[in-house]
Amino acid sequence: MRVELADIITSENKEVSKRVEVELMSFDSKLGRFPIVKKAPFELKFVNENNKRLLIQGKTKVTIAIPCDRCLEDVDSSFSIVIDKEIDLTGSDEENSMEVFSYMIGTNLDVDQLIFGEILVSWPMKVLCREDCKGICKRCGANLNMTECQCQNTEPDPRMAAIQDIFNKFKEV
Ligand SMILES: [Zn+2]
Ligand SMILES: [Zn+2]
Known part of the structure; x- marks a missing residue:
């Protein structure tokens, strides 16, 4: 799902909450394709802070089926995703400008891309169906x-x- 943020980006101190859907069906990385077995719509909060920064905040959970490292049976692994982003709106901070984030397409927020990035950084080193598998x-x-x-x-x-x-x-x- 994409969310148009032009209105928030151009309105000083505007705060908006939006209910967003995660459309992502699977997590596809170089490790393979892992089906997302559970997800829920969630609320993202957007704040234009003095026309200087755009804050994006929200929390959600997704569950992904990942094969056990030892027996290869799928294990439902849940990811608690906490989104807390700051995007520079002044143009002075190039490292945090809208253009550098893969989840920003112009003034559109790509929710799936945002979630994808969060899953990627918290991907487990090891998945076991049980400790003594x-x-x-x-x-x-x-x-x-x-x-x-x-x-x-x-x-x-x-x-x-x-x-x-x-x-x-x-x-x-
Ligand atoms: Zn196992
Ligand atoms: Zn045998």
Whole structure:
């Protein structure tokens, strides 16, 4: 969704609240495409502060399905998004001018682009369906949370075998 801000940008000390929709259906990044499973319309507040700065504030939550790092099952991950932006209106602060922000298109605010940027910066380093997720068997691909496969019984991991040896020696003493 795009919100036209020309009226606010040109009206000194004007304050407006607008209910906005997040139209974004998925979060697409170089990591892949992740469906957004839950989102809600929310209120954004716009303030023209003395014709010097435009403030954009609001809060919302989106839930994105992200595969577990170990077993690849989708995990609903919720993002609390707090928007608190300041855009320079005087033209003296080039780093914070309207032109530099990807979510500003002329005097239009691109709500989806704004949300996208917020998700991007809070993307989790690690996603697990549960702390003790057993993952998938590297040999047969079975989800070890759901089932036990026979791979480990038939052919132990060499590292495990080494540990087993030490353990057995220890027992003999
Ligand atoms: Zn998992
Ligand atoms: Zn297996």
